[in-house]
Amino acid sequence: MPLKHAILALVDERRGYGYELVQRFQERIGPGWRLNPSAVYPALDQLERDGLVTSVARYGGTRRSPRVLYAPTTTGEVALEAWLRATDAAPEPVRSDLHLRIAFARPQHHAALVAQLAAHERDRSALLERYPRESDTPSATAGRALVDSAVAVHLRAELAWLALARATLEERDR
């Protein structure tokens, strides 16, 4: 659950509450990683149960659901440091259901796949248009820029492949 560590890192940078943490996550990580706002509350609960963050204040919000402000515990700071120094295996290469369907497609499936590839091209192009983001805040760190470039580099690669795949299947379909 990498999200848990990201939330912990945000809280460590500056105390925060649920929705504000979602906004700070999106500002840092960019539109390529859409964080479902409802995912942040279970993550905070889990972090609190694990003793990594603690609620330090309640304020604002509504009487039934006040905003809860979180800060890291000493244990949380240690866990964050360990995560930031962790090593992991290289991730698996790109893999998707679409790749499998292309691998097993027969000629009668090519038209549907071509339509699917074209839809993905439109979707990926729209996302790529959101990069590069403006870097107009002090929090526009080297890390933020590197994550953005990772997304953009892979989106461009994906678009190149989608166009190739579509052309190949259209050719075969003739």
Place this chain on the structure above:
Amino acid sequence: MPLKHAILALVDERRGYGYELVQRFQERIGPGWRLNPSAVYPALDQLERDGLVTSVARYGGTRRSPRVLYAPTTTGEVALEAWLRATDAAPEPVRSDLHLRIAFARPQHHAALVAQLAAHERDRSALLERYPRESDTPSATAGRALVDSAVAVHLRAELAWLALARATLEERDR
């Protein structure tokens, strides 16, 4: 569980048994998607419980674990056709724990991240060296070649980004 459909597609192309299906999967999909051989048996069991494949013969193997040969049922053929014509949303852009760690790293973490990036570069380079594969069998279809090119295109993009990220963090570390 896309694997289930891939196994169904393989069985539909030609009746097969467990380990042989793993080999046919790897031949089609390539080294970028390492299929754990032990994953194929639960997938076959699930397909049989769902009525999509049926065991048509037992032969060879050992007395305690004979080879079971599978073939698709009519229901399985319908399900396969539906899968091959399915559409899905474009996959999420690349995301990994490493990206999050880079986004939240402080200068004291840069050395560890540089080492991690270098390790991933070595791993991805080694995998990329396995492409392009030889296309020396009749089963070297357009689909097989397209899946290979998807993996190779993304590996090259990842390598470009890893080198950029490493250079950026090394620069900051000076």
